[in-house]
Amino acid sequence: MKAVESAAGTGPSDGASLEGKVAIVTGGAGGLGRATALTLAEAGARVVVADLDPRGGREVAEAVGGHFRACDVSDPDANRALVDFTVEQCGGVDIALLNAGVATGCGLGEDFDLARYRRAMGANLDGVVFGTHALLPAMRARGGGAIVATASLAGLAAVPFDPLYAANKHAVVGLARSLGPALASENVRFNAVCPGFAESRIIDPLRDMLAEQRLPIIPAQVVADTVLRIVTGDGTGACWFIQAGRDPEPFRFRNVPGPGEPAAA
Secondary structure, eight states: OBOGGGOTTOOOOTTOOOTTOEEEEETTTSHHHHHHHHHHHHTTOEEEEEESOHHHHHHHHHHHTOEEEEOOTTOHHHHHHHHHHHHHHHSOOOEEEEOOOOOOOOOSSTTOOHHHHHHHHIIIIIHHHHHHHHHHHHHHHTTOEEEEEEOOGGGTSOOTTOHHHHHHHHHHHHHHHHHHHHHGGGTEEEEEEEESSBSSGGGGGGHHHHHHTTOOOBOHHHHHHHHHHHHTSOBOSOEEEEOTTSOOEEOOOOOOOOOOOOOOO
8 A cells, every 4th residue: 555645646547447356435426426436436436426416416426326325424323234234235345425515604703603514514514524433443354445625716815705614625735644654554545535616516516616717627427536546446544636737646835944043052
């Protein structure tokens, strides 16, 4: 297993196979989750689609020949039930895309709304934390696994127009960078994908602005292909940026400066 510094270039060759593998995709009813569920299934994985949208989730599960499970990822018990369901139906879990997420919908000024804030943190950060906590015993039982969390370019840069969304996505980035090496000895790889404006419901309120500024929307399939590359590779602790017009690759973080010389007395 390679650490983040050597993660670039560790993706699979064309036609990588996931035969015999079992995958969970949260937020799988549409957008990035749907595209990834289809891609993992095409590569041979058995897929469990989790979402709060039963109609969309069941449609995707039917399309991939898998299973659907309703799941509120902000609830620890719901995450455990999702993993238990997957083990019961499929025999175990090898791969997970923790993708469920929502827009924040408020700032820190007069528009601050506690319920909206907690909803966003619950889906975008707690969903990754609780999902990972629930997954680890099942992956240990299989001798290892691969977890990918959906972060965002908002987790790699300042986002003045939505600082709370940036905060929870920065937290996911920090989790990936820290959990990658922490879980390496157990053969559990943890990485994140950090897309820019990608095709999903979360960008619906921004579509007019994106069009006016001629900002391209990243196809969901590009994100799905990156997830497949990560789970069939051998890197861990990486945060793969996905930007229009560029090949996805792990973001290269600068090291924190070391201690300076002691101040003169």
